């Protein structure tokens with residue numbers, strides 16, 4: 287199960303009822319933050335899931351509307367009692383270390399270790415500090431190095447208790463087999479496959495923001511047919527006419543985000559990162575739903591729980 291909350295849905299500048307880009311994901315109590323625009327810590331507190339369980343932060347790119355919330359949030363984590371035994375890992379594209387170094391001039395003495403992991407190519411990696419979330423990233427086209435991310439929560443195969451009983455296996459050994467390890471019992475090795483069912487589909491969440499629609503990003507969302515349970519994608523512009531020529535190649539329209547969802551085999555799409563001139567996103571929703579009906583307009587604070595398939 288994953289809980290997902292859009293902490294902020296604005297791009298470029300914050301507005302009175304629209305905070306800057308940030309998405310919060312909760313898996314088994316652990317919190318993962320994706321992007322951290324100005325004011326994100328206030329939205330985090332409003333969400334009420336606590337600050338202490340914040341594990342890694344993933345940054346798509348180092349434009350101000352995605353990182354300016356970091357210094358304040360990192361400072362508040364220190365005030366919340368986070369100490370030397372609770373390191374924090376921040377992932378992001380190459381300029382992150384330099385940008386963060388500059389931002390943290392205002393407070394360089396954090397009471398907990400900060401680890402910065404630079405991601406410069408497509409990569410699959412276990413997300414530090416979480417119980418088994420697998421992340422992946424790929425570069426997208428923007429005017430600075432920018433990454434799209436996916437978070438995958440695996441689902442354990444069904445445990446066949448009848449079979450375990452039939453083998454005479456004590457319950458104390460079930461957990462080890464459930465976690466994929468073999469056990470020694472009655473003079474022989476019992477392999478997990480003897481008591482576990484077939485692999486089951488997990489959950490996959492994808493975030494694509496500040497990006498051009500390209501075949502490679504469609505492939506990333508599709509992930510070889512796995513697709514995404516939820517795609518969160520930017521809808522900087524309601525329609526093609528709103529796209530300033532100067533920024534044409536840097537951001538997606540509602541229809542482009544919907545095309546990404548459709549061609550990437552997403553089950554649902556949340557639009558976010560609205561441009562500041564987009565007063566009423568609902569006026570343009572049809573641009574997306576004609577391409578991909580399962581499109582929802584993101585709003586600050588919008589939260590949903592994604593469950594495993596029945």
Ligand SMILES: [Zn+2]
Nearest residue numbers: 297298351496
């Ligand atoms: Zn942005």
Ligand SMILES: [Zn+2]
Nearest residue numbers: 347349428496
């Ligand atoms: Zn940007």
